Amino acid sequence: MSNTCIFCKIVAGAIPAKKIYEDDLVLAFHDIQPQAPVHALVIPKRHLVCLDDLGTEDRDMAGHLLERTAHVARELGVSQNGYRTLINTRQHGGQEVDHLHIHILGGKPIGPMVCR
Ligand code: AMP
Numbered sequence: 001m002s003n004t005c006i007f008c009k010i011v012a013g014a015i016p017a018k019k020i021y022e023d024d025l026v027l028a029f030h031d032i033q034p035q036a037p038v039h040a041l042v043i044p045k046r047h048l049v050c051l052d053d054l055g056t057e058d059r060d061m062a063g064h065l066l067e068r069t070a071h072v073a074r075e076l077g078v079s080q081n082g083y084r085t086l087i088n089t090r091q092h093g094g095q096e097v098d099h100l101h102i103h104i105l106g107g108k109p110i111g112p113m114v115c116r
Pocket residue numbers: 006017030031032033034041087088094095096097098
């Protein structure tokens with residue numbers, strides 16, 4: 001847990017979020033500034049800064065995080081038509097919150113993978 005991390009504060013219940021799914025390892029909630037009709041974030045409860053922070057000890061959790069992301073997408077009703085999952089890493093990846101998170105974007109065609 002990081003005392004300054006906004007997502008750790010959501011995990012701790014110190015700031016509110018519209019939660020979708022929670023278990024002992026991961027939490028999913030709606031993005032506060034949705035970029036699509038459905039925009040959710042799925043995070044590990046443990047504070048990991050970004051994908052590059054994952055170690056071999058995190059393999060089980062990372063597999064669980066990915067499987068639960070698909071579960072959350074099904075719960076949100078976007079699985080049949082499809083959705084975009086996105087992990088931004090550090091500055092060039094456009095990461096703004098330094099706690100690993102997977103974006104789920106759906107509810108409309110999300111368009112090209114990167115700006116052209
Ligand atoms: P990224 O650019 O990949 O780091 O994405 C961070 C995401 O976190 C953005 O889409 C923000 O809108 C979202 N976000 C920031 N603060 C909150 C919050 N308190 N609750 C929900 N989503 C948030």
